[in-house]
Amino acid sequence: MIRTVFFWLTFSMVILTGLLIDLFLSPFFKREKLYYQVERTGSRILLWVGGIKVDISGVENIPSQGNPVFVSNHQSGVDMYVYLAYLPKEVRVVIMHQVYSLPILSNFLKRGGQVMVDMRDPKQTFLSTQRILRQLRGGESFFIFPEGTRSPDGRLLEFKEGAAMLVLGAQKPIVPIAIIDTYKVMQRDDLYGLRVRPGRVRVMIGKPITFTEYPDVTIENARSINARLKEAIEGLMHEGL
Secondary structure, three states: OHHHHHHHHHHHHHHHHHHHHHHHHOOOOOHHHHHHHHHHHHHHHHHHHOOEEEEEEOHHHOOOOOOOEEEEOOOOOOHHHHHHHHOOOOEEEEEEHHHHHOHHHHHHHHHOOOEEEOOOOHHHHHHHHHHHHHHHHOOOEEEEOOOOOOOOOOOOOOOOHHHHHHHHHHOOOEEEEEEEOHHHHOOOOOOOOOOOOOEEEEEEEOOOEOOOOOOOOOHHHHHHHHHHHHHHHHHHHHHHO
């Protein structure tokens, strides 16, 4: 329990540091770049405080050129910190509506260029999707959790069709990633998903997949893409066990 308290105190300090840096330095530097550095450094500190060690494989599969879309399974509240800390590429994260209930955190993430998507609100979802597509066409990379929520036991949940529709609209290479055992260090139903336990987690990065054979944004094509992405991530999860 002491580790959990220190973890969330550190989390609060990271947010406060980001806001202070924004206040004093954003007139001179690009805001998103500043927040990304705070998020990356803060994520590494959070993982260290939580006693969470990360083994990562397949970094060489990330394209050195271009801006792919990263797609991963979702097991825990620490998944985002693992990726921000260890992916060797600056990414924006698509955040689901649950984060809206944490106004300080959601404000911090939005200032850093992360995009909130509320699947309960079709209008907001459409506007957020259009923003993501504009940023992708502008050269930024995004990270998506197509399950839309955390798995309570590590098993893959069904992929939402909205994420696949975004993939279709982007027409960018997709890098599948499997994250393994993060549900053991921060379990969704343990103390409201806040308790932190030390442990070792694994990240498996697969080879990029292109979907040029699906030029149209349709539900049928989205389901086909989901099937292929789910198969790729399941394979990486099995490989990493």
